[in-house]
Amino acid sequence: MSSLCDPAHAPVGDVGMAIMAIDSRLKAIHGTPSGPDSEQQQLTDRLAASLSPEEVDDVVDGMCTLVYVFMRWLRVTYEEHDKDVMEYVVPGFVASMRMMPRSIPPETIPTMTGLVVAAGTGLSPNLWRKQYGDWTENEMSPLEATALLLAEHINRLTDDRDFATRMVTEALSATDPD
Incomplete structure (x- = not known):
């Protein structure tokens, strides 16, 4: 019997906009070879502010899709090394969120x-x-932070600051637009 929460029944949302927001945040944190990319962050923020309520819902679904994709990748990767993804991801994730009380309300x-x-x-x-x-x-900022923290975890594991973003953009590029 299939679960009501089976990913096959979930809307994918606007994964392109979601990954662009995550990539922008990662670049703002780590900078680019020429320094922090505040211009890209400002453009992303302006684009997000211009979205209709339906488009915002699509981006929220896209963020959730990223959380799913990132956790799936992490689960497979940890299982290949006979490790439990929950043991290696959740404690650090919670600790990181607790360190951001201005952006992440504790109740979220x-x-x-x-x-x-x-x-x-x-x-x-x-x-x-x-x-x-x-x-x-x-819950909007915490949701974005969730996807961001998972992307950063993947990037640290692979020792590649762009791995998570590249993985998603390559998958989007390979997807049939229909």
Whole structure:
């Protein structure tokens, strides 16, 4: 019997915009060879501010898709080394979120942790979250931070600052537009 949270039933959303936002944040944190890319961050912020409510919902679904893709990659990678993804991802994820109290309200950490665990066990993060009602404005930054922290975890594992972004953009490029 298929779960109500099976990823096959989940909307994919605007993964392109979601990965662009994550890439922009990663570059703002680490900079580029020429320094921090504040111009790209400003462009991304302006684009996000211009989105309609439906487009925002698509980006939220896209962020959840990224959480799923990143956790799937991490699960497979850790399992190849006989390790449990939950043991190696969740504690550091929670600790990182707790270090960002201005961006991540403490009351959102359990929900974001639930998203990560849902994705790590093969469930759709957005369908898992939908069980508990609509997304709140208070959860938007934590959702972006969740995808960002998972991308950063992947980048550290691969010792490649662009690996997570490249993995998603290559998958998007290979996808049939229909």
